[in-house]
Amino acid sequence: MADLRLEHLSKRIGGHSVTHDVSLSVPDGAFCVFVGPSGCGKSTLLRLIAGLEEASAGRILVGGRDVTQVPAWDRDLAMVFQSYALYPHMTVRDNIAFALRSARRPEPEVAAKVAEAARILQLDSLLDRKPAQLSGGQRQRVAIGRAIVKQPKLFLFDEPLSNLDAELRVHMRLELARLHRQLGTTIVYVTHDQVEAMTLATQIVVLRDGRVEQVGSPLQLYDAPDNLFVAGFIGSPKMxxxxxxxxxxxxxxxxxxxxxxxxxxxxxxxxxxxxxxxxxxxxxxxxxxxxxxxxxxxxxxxxxxxxxxxxxxxxxxxxxxxxxxxxxxxxxxxxxxxxxxxxxxxxxxxxxxxxx
Ligand SMILES: Nc1ncnc2c1ncn2[C@@H]1O[C@H](COP(=O)(O)OP(=O)(O)O)[C@@H](O)[C@H]1O
Ligand SMILES: [Mg+2]
Known part of the structure; x- marks a missing residue:
């Protein structure tokens, strides 16, 4: 468990500013959602936090530790992507266990952690299946299971529900809210869907063109938008x-x-x-x-x-x-x-x- 702090974080790609002087404080245990239209720099900001992109300027602190120059594998984070990126030839059990086995954890510990993740995500009866034998929602749960067993300080999610149909998205939204309550771990979650942001977040960060437009709780943003962009983006139907x-x-x-x-x-x-x-x-x-x-x-x-x-x-x-x-x-x-x-x-x- 840890808080997250971004200080004047910037990222330039090919002379173009993709992340522009982002400063932000995410409290320990928060469910923080980055929301904004496609191309506004949400994934880039998340990848900077994950260590998959190098910052051009600024600092990233996880639990007070400056990780700006720390390689991704040593940042104590777990990321879940929109494409589940499961190993197709491995069973659900082996997919979930993969990170622990790579880290050479003892097999009894691996088994215990996989069982615990399977219980939380209701995957017990699916552990011997391969990804091809699972529905989209089940695959997404396996991807989350792989993240949970790492017991990270911070979960990073990049549009994890975008590939699911509308009904399943609503169902998985509830599951994610329950998971967050159960684990209490800080989550940073990216979506372009303001309804998802409103229903999941304790803290919403509205992004536009690589800049933070406003930060606040869902109802703060709904009741008191600072500007025209936030006013038009938050709320359905639109203001x-x-x-x-x-x-x-x-x-x-x-x-x-x-x-x-x-x-x-x-x-x-x-x-x-x-x-x-x-x-x-x-x-x-x-x-x-x-x-x-x-x-x-x-x-x-x-x-x-x-x-x-x-x-x-x-x-x-x-x-x-x-x-x-x-x-x-x-x-x-x-x-x-x-x-x-x-x-x-x-x-x-x-x-x-x-x-x-
Ligand atoms: N590797 C890259 N090279 C050039 N431009 C990039 C690269 N990655 C992202 N961008 C640009 O940065 C902007 C933000 O992209 P991204 O963070 O993926 O947005 P989002 O996730 O909000 O849709 C986009 O305009 C995109 O074209
Ligand atoms: Mg994206």
């Missing part, structure tokens, strides 16, 4: 982001037929006429509310207990999405009053920084 400009104490929305809403409470007023972005979560919209926008429904998605409504002001550019409870009678072409409270509004300046 509505509408063009807005201040006129007096109101915000005029040119993409919603010039309708206006009152300014949310702010420490400092933005200049009049400056192009701003107004954020409003689909979940914050209902049929009633102190404020409202008059829209017309374009598309309706009936989810059962809830309904997703996509509507816009007649002849206007911007589509507004609302997630309303019930809504069974809603259909395209109907007028839709999108109600909300001023407290639900987020405002961002032209650079994307949140105005508070």
């Amino acid at each position: 509505n982001l509408l063009a807005a400009t201040r006129q007096g104490d109101r915000l005029v929305l040119p993409g919603c037929g010039g309708q206006s809403v009152p300014l949310p409470p702010l420490a400092a007023l933005p200049a009049e006429g400056v192009p701003l972005h107004l954020g409003l979560r689909p979940q914050a919209i209902s049929a009633t509310g102190a404020q409202s926008l008059d829209l017309v429904i374009e598309v309706v998605e009936h989810l059962g207990s809830e309904t997703l409504v996509h509507a816009r002001a007649p002849g206007s550019a911007e589509l507004v999405t609302a997630l309303v409870t019930g809504g069974r009678t809603l259909s395209p072409g109907q007028p839709f009053t999108a109600g909300f409270g001023t407290a639900a509004l987020y405002l961002f300046d032209p650079t994307g920084q949140r105005l508070r």
Whole structure:
């Protein structure tokens, strides 16, 4: 068990900055998720921590030990990849035992640790099978088993569920959460899926173009995004982001037929006429509310207990999405009053920084 600290970590590949001055503190026992769009540098950051890439600048500390120059095998970490990388000719038992046998651990210890991992991962009945005789989820569990027996200070996971179908992904997500609770070991986990990040993490690190955009608990990021990128990335369905400009104490929305809403409470007023972005979560919209926008429904998605409504002001550019409870009678072409409270509004300046 150990905490992880990154200090001004950078990685340049071919003159291009892939990891840019990343500083981060992951507490001991945390489930830390790196999330961001494809190509934002998540895997590179994880591989730097693992020692599979060499840092261009900065330091990596695991449990207070500076491992920046330490080779991968001596960092006391275990990594699980998206491609399970199992040995096809070996049984499940031998795959899980492989690292321990390579380290020449005594056979009784190997047997005990494999049995323990098999019990935790419910692989007992599969130990004599070969990987080809396993389902995707079972293979993923074997890959995790290989990591567990090393009893590492830190687990590193790179998109471990991406190759599984939707139902199995939900199931494995629960298993990973249970595993983390059971082992208590610090986990650093990479995914492009913000739902996976929200459901698994105790700490989320949002990455974009090799930089940290924001760090916080899932609900901190959901409730208080620092900028437009995090606001749009965290939360499903996505936050509505509408063009807005201040006129007096109101915000005029040119993409919603010039309708206006009152300014949310702010420490400092933005200049009049400056192009701003107004954020409003689909979940914050209902049929009633102190404020409202008059829209017309374009598309309706009936989810059962809830309904997703996509509507816009007649002849206007911007589509507004609302997630309303019930809504069974809603259909395209109907007028839709999108109600909300001023407290639900987020405002961002032209650079994307949140105005508070
Ligand atoms: N070995 C490499 N050579 C050149 N570019 C690379 C190399 N590895 C990664 N990159 C680039 O670095 C960026 C981040 O890649 P990666 O860390 O794999 O992103 P992610 O895992 O978030 O999808 C991408 O633009 C990718 O093209
Ligand atoms: Mg990746």
